[in-house]
Amino acid sequence: MLLDSYDTEDLFDEMFDGGREVRPHYQLLRERLDTMSREELDQKIKNLETLFIRQGITFTVYGDQRGTERVFPFDPIPRIIPADEWQIIEDGLVQRITALNLFLYDVYHERKILRDKVIPEEVVLSAAHYRPEFVDVDVPRDIYIHICGTDLIRDRDGSYLVLEDNGRCPSGVSYVLENRMAMKRVFPNLFGSAGVRSVDSYAADLLGTLQYIAPHAKPDPVCVLLTPGHYNSAYFEHSFLARQMGIEIVEGRDLIVVDGYVYMRTTRGLLQVDVIYRRIDDDFLDPKVFRKDSMLGVPGLVEAVQRGNVALANAIGTGVADDKVTYAYVEKMIKYYLDQDPILKQVPTFLAWDEKDRGYILDHLPELVVKAANESGGYGMLIGPKASKEEIEKFRQLIIANPRNYIAQPVVYFSRHPTLTDGTVEGRHVDLRPFVLSGERTHILPGGLTRVALKKGSIVVNSSQGGGSKDTWVLHPPRK
Amino acid sequence: MKLRAHHRTEYLYSQPARSNSNEIRLQPPHTPWQSRSFWLLKVLPATPLRHYVDLHRNGVHHFEIGEPHSRLVIDATSTVITLNRYADGEPAGIPFSALETCREDAEVTLYQKDSRYVRIDPAIWRAAIDVKGESDDVYLTAKAIGEHLYDTCRYVSGITTVNTTSTEFFQNRHGVCQDFTHLMLAMCRAMDIPARYVSGYLYDHRRGSLRGAHQSHAWVEVHLPGHGWFGLDPTNRRPVDDHYVTLASGRDYDDASPVKGSFMGSGSRVMNVTVSVEEL
Structure with missing residues (x-):
């Protein structure tokens, strides 16, 4: 019915295999979708939209003259990941985050990996987010990235590849939780006995992670979430997570540093804060140390962190690990610190910083995807095959002027997934952002955010650039 | 049975230790009645790991931390699937x-x-x-x-x-x-x-x-x-x-022995070990 005329166009599709047969883990979903009429489905989609607007699940698009808050578009056909595939993802992510955290420790301490020339020293020291202020500063439990959102895509043969690590302030987890809640309300019949793993424990696991890093292992620490405020694109998420964890959401002006300790202003006076889940970039955290014009930060906060009186999640300076040039070396890090081969592969990367690679990049711009090393959210990117001559020229000049800031990769493939469009179902490209928590142990939320490029043929899945999302189901292992 | 084990060994040194060299035997081997599906060894301070197979066919990882340090953490996580060696009864009858x-x-x-x-x-x-x-x-x-x-x-x-x-x-x-x-x-x-x-x-x-x-x-x-x-x-x-x-x-x-090492240093050393095993 709904899916009868669906065409995979011979691309790797999540739901259908090469012979256009439905994959076994989608069989139950297909049967259930087939029992629904288009009218019924349309009605349910209306219900979903109302639900999202009422919940206030919105984001803001920067650089848009209308400056509007929008509802994050949602596609009701869920993406399903079977247990054995998920196990590989989970193992690979645990391995990767462990290596990244060891790398950050090393970079801010003995720098063995640089001295052993496994990674060129200048790559790290020239990274925009490297923070020399934190050399030889110990962070609680030696963990730097507590919350990581790692973007995965699937290659033409279906294997999962890491596209990038987001180890600063990754966002999107609130959509995972809200999408699931909405799906359960509107499509209870789809879940039935499908064996979908719950995502309910995320807030508790996140709070547990924050409490674990309290300075001096203090019991019952005071944790807060620091937001830039309600103009920020992810403000909805900040308030959502604070509410779910039952902790205060604060802005910079709500905190004050006295004698190297951080306090929150409350109606009953000052209350000492032990752990800050900060959703503000390093640059804006403390006008005394980083950007002087920051109105969002807390003067003196950096000193309080250096003295070990307050813990930040994520730690300051993690940007050196998710820099797109550093990315090219993560497989070497895994080998170096863990003596293992990477479980998840990544995309081959050319570094404009390297003279030989740069020559190749400049000669092949129309075939490559060029990314700025320190941008995220799909900004500062050139997709060679789809770019105009002027755009290519502009990037050529940018790369020559500042080679350290650019990398290039072959055009990667994104798998497709059946997605509702006006009146029909068509394949749209998707990625996956699982969320990894590193505390006493490493928790990985089963699933993560599946982002879908709603424009036909597009591979830009970012919400700011016309992407939507899907509920992501990780299945329990089949019972023996 | 699918079991996950977490084994953490922490050493605290009263005076900084140097030239701390360690051999780690914490990697579950593959045997006919045990298969390893995941294994990860994390050492802090971060340092390069190497491995070899010893006389008894154990997978050994080793490392050395040269710089002075006052704390060493060796953290191993493994997931294995075990079978009962005695599923067919006890092997009696051999003279x-x-x-x-x-x-x-x-x-x-x-x-x-x-x-x-x-x-x-x-x-x-x-x-x-x-x-x-x-x-x-x-x-x-x-x-x-x-x-x-x-x-x-x-x-x-x-x-x-x-x-x-x-x-x-x-x-x-x-x-x-x-x-x-x-x-x-x-x-x-x-x-x-x-x-x-x-x-x-x-x-x-x-x-x-x-x-x-x-x-x-x-x-x-x-x-x-x-x-x-x-x-x-x-x-x-x-x-x-x-x-x-x-x-x-x-x-x-x-x-x-799971962890074996030597270091240079004049102070005393405290060791904390925690092991937890859970069924998945």
Whole structure:
């Protein structure tokens, strides 16, 4: 019915295999979708939209003259990941985050990996987010990235590849939780006995992670979430997570540093804060140390962190690990610190910083995807095959002027997934952002955010650039 | 059984340590009754790891931290799927005469001799003879030795050290799993039964009912010609089934200890170890 005329166009599709047969883990979903009429489905989609607007699940698009808050578009056909595939993802992510955290420790301490020339020293020291202020500063439990959102895509043969690590302030987890809640309300019949793993424990696991890093292992620490405020694109998420964890959401002006300790202003006076889940970039955290014009930060906060009186999640300076040039070396890090081969592969990367690679990049711009090393959210990117001559020229000049800031990769493939469009179902490209928590142990939320490029043929899945999302189901292992 | 183990060893040094060199035997090997699906070793301060395979086919990881440091953390996580070695019953029925071939097998006869902590002295030999009695069954004799130790020795920590020999434990009879294992090895070897030391984890499904479940554990494996190695746990009077995760084996603790190292430094050292095993 709904899916009868669906065409995979011979691309790797999540739901259908090469012979256009439905994959076994989608069989139950297909049967259930087939029992629904288009009218019924349309009605349910209306219900979903109302639900999202009422919940206030919105984001803001920067650089848009209308400056509007929008509802994050949602596609009701869920993406399903079977247990054995998920196990590989989970193992690979645990391995990767462990290596990244060891790398950050090393970079801010003995720098063995640089001295052993496994990674060129200048790559790290020239990274925009490297923070020399934190050399030889110990962070609680030696963990730097507590919350990581790692973007995965699937290659033409279906294997999962890491596209990038987001180890600063990754966002999107609130959509995972809200999408699931909405799906359960509107499509209870789809879940039935499908064996979908719950995502309910995320807030508790996140709070547990924050409490674990309290300075001096203090019991019952005071944790807060620091937001830039309600103009920020992810403000909805900040308030959502604070509410779910039952902790205060604060802005910079709500905190004050006295004698190297951080306090929150409350109606009953000052209350000492032990752990800050900060959703503000390093640059804006403390006008005394980083950007002087920051109105969002807390003067003196950096000193309080250096003295070990307050813990930040994520730690300051993690940007050196998710820099797109550093990315090219993560497989070497895994080998170096863990003596293992990477479980998840990544995309081959050319570094404009390297003279030989740069020559190749400049000669092949129309075939490559060029990314700025320190941008995220799909900004500062050139997709060679789809770019105009002027755009290519502009990037050529940018790369020559500042080679350290650019990398290039072959055009990667994104798998497709059946997605509702006006009146029909068509394949749209998707990625996956699982969320990894590193505390006493490493928790990985089963699933993560599946982002879908709603424009036909597009591979830009970012919400700011016309992407939507899907509920992501990780299945329990089949019972023996 | 699918088991996940987390083993964390932390050393705190009162004065900074230097040239800290360590060998780690914490990687569960693949055996016919155990497969490893995930394994990760994390060392802080961050340092490059290397590995090799030793004489006893253990996967060994090693590293050295040259710079002064006041803390060392060795954190291993593993997920294994275990099968019950005794699913088809106990391997009884093998006579002592079958052991004669072992002398010619270099890989087996290694485990019939004295080693650093396992000494076949006359008193131990006599005790083993008494337990064996008239039996001509290798497996049942080894099992009886284990049960005899369970009945006659007391499980007490803090009396013995990592350097206690089988002879010392034989005399005072108070010790931990390592001592039970060393003495059982000595008694088995006195009877010519090839026996090796195994270090690993024990999953305690009824929390608190088993000894050695919240630390690294040790037990004995005996070699039965034509059948291979079978595990017996004298500390708990149990055959080694799918509740056990093997990490390393050898002649005694010296070959199979999970973490072994040396450092330069003048101060004292405190060690904290936590082991947790859960069923997935």
